[in-house]
Amino acid sequence: MVQIITDSSTLYTVEEAQAAGFEAVPLCVSIGNMDGRDLRMNMNEFYEEIRKGHNPRSSQPPIGDVVDVFEKYRDSDIINISMADGLSGTYQSALSAREMVEHKDRITVFNTKTLCGPHRYMVEMAQKMKEEGRTAKEILRWLEEKRERTESFLIPQDFNFLRRGGRLTPVAAAIGSVLKLKPVMTLTEDGKRLDKYLLKRTMSSAVKGIMEHLKEKKLGAQHILYISHADALEDAKQIRDQFAKAFENLEIRILELGPAFVTQGGPKCVAIQYIER
Secondary structure (H helix, E strand, C coil): CEEEEEEHHHCCCHHHHHHHCCEEECCEEEECCEEEECCCCCHHHHHHHHHCCCCCEEECCCHHHHHHHHHHCCCCEEEEEECCECCECHHHHHHHHHCCCCCHHHEEEEECCCCHHHHHHHHHHHHHHHHCCCCHHHHHHHHHHHHCCEEEEEECCCHHHHHHHCCECHHHHHHHHCCCCEEEEEECCCCCCEEEEEEECCHHHHHHHHHHHHHHCCCCCCEEEEEEECCCHHHHHHHHHHHHHHCCCCEEEEEECCHHHHHHHCCCCEEEEEEEC
């Protein structure tokens, strides 16, 4: 039997994941006097702390929590589908947890090289394949294929959050001092850092720049587009409408980011990601 385990990059709470048949171990987040777990903090209070000038911090799930989940499924072939190595210590932490259990040979820690929307889709489909009776080897083969057929773009409103997070290439870090320009960031090919994709003067022109690139990718019915936002629902809806007009039969899903990813992208950031079905 196969068991799927993941983390809160999927934007699934612990309870939502368990209801769907898998496990999601949440990242840790702290800001001001608040210490908690991703997707379990009050978002109004979280944003209020940011407005007060406090800087949030996030970290990988406690290794003991990951070990506990691994131990829970000692008789299963475990696939731990992790967010991108390099953007978080979550992947490395899961590898360490694997070495701490006796049934480690039955555990595979898979680096998605992505996060949020595409990560969520990979987990959902892996769970579906498990329910269909697919083997761990078959699920992993599918994951490896889809990992290479996704792209992610981030439009931050406050570049300081990304700079403090330290997950930028040197070139990308340098654009933080550029005034009156809106940077569009993209994941590097290895998924470990964020790099500059383009610079525009407005959100609208930044979105158009991404759309021009994705038209070359021929996005359509064979893809899913995710628009994830940090308290920027109206922006997300406008972007959805733009894409819906430009790309026929493209399924578009809007997600709200939790504390761990607001910590990295900052309030009002918007992520645009796609993955091939």
